Amino acid sequence: MRKALLGCMLVVMLAGIAPLLAHHSPAAFDRTKEVTLKGTVKDFRWQNPHTWIEVNVPDEKGKVVLWGVELTSPTYLIRAGWKSNTIKPGDQVTVIVNPVRTGEPAGIFRKLILADGRELTERPARLGTPNAK
């Protein structure tokens, strides 16, 4: 597959995930696609209602594109093994996202791969419902 961005791989994905429905509509994101971002963390904000990561990702011409990645709240990230210092500016990371439909450099989080190979995801935003859909 020809890459639109160096370090960004577009993958057609069949499985959906539970919508992140809290602050804003999840409909902006294309849940059928994944983009793999390989770059350097510019900022990581551990906060409610949403945690977010900004990643500088070089494109095929070497131009750095700033991607915004939207995550759920720390309430659910903690349950998936995250801490406020899991990543910090300057870290080399791989982040897999469902991109916004317009091609703008933004997406909703699916998976983080740290430089040491550890992988982190997030838990669906559900509490009190063991068999939640």
Next chain:
Amino acid sequence: MSSSVSRFAVAMVTAASMAASACNTTPAAPATGSGPATEGAAPAAEPGVQLSALAPANIAKPRPKPPFELTGNWFIDTTESAEAWRFGPPYPKLTAAAQVHFDASQKAAKEGNVYRDDIGQCWPAGLPLIMTRYWPMAMVQIPTAIYMVSGFMNSLRIVYLDGRPHTEPDIIVRTYNGESIGTWEGDTLVVDTIGFRGDHHWMDQGGASIPAGEQLHIVERIRMINGGKQLEIEYTMTDPEYWEGEWKSTKRFNRVDDADIQEVSCLPDLNEHLQSTTSKVQVR
């Protein structure tokens, strides 16, 4: 504004807890007030002024023991569907004023766009959607009221149980969660809510946008079921500006004992870092 609302909400819950505690353990102060409404406490409210739900004299009034206590954290039950947060389908027959929004949101959804996501732009979700956000609703019940604070933007909702009537229409301050008055009917708490804001207020979203107007009237029949592990709320909603007849929906909520709500604010810089909220997919 959001942070001040948040602080207020937290303060109210703290005050409610303290008041409930005081109610259970502390004798009423000597009476100095005017009439039966203030008997047993000081200082008194001005004559004709509704005593606060947190006034010791109000809390101390003799009342029948309520059939259940809502105090706890409650989260919409999504066991049967991830779409349980919606109050439709089925939807009632919409008026032309609502249909135009519904159709526009369906068109936007088909095109991969998002129609008027006011909640995403930091407007309050409002009732009824605030009850089914994917965040717990913390509830603290005292004899005179139930204080609800959503884990979503710390949205505050107060259900008064002290027998007060609704505020007169010419002085009511309209809000997104409205003014709620609760009365006990057997094993059911019946909550009547009016006084809504009619702008940037939606009954549904995501391809089914239906506005909520100032005539919105919501009656909730709340029962505690499954040994206190679940709430069942039967919603009956009318708003002649936007739909015909009664819109009914029944929701279940699960008790959450392993998480507390936190301070959550829609700060001015939030959406600067959530690019999807400012993306070209957003249809205003």
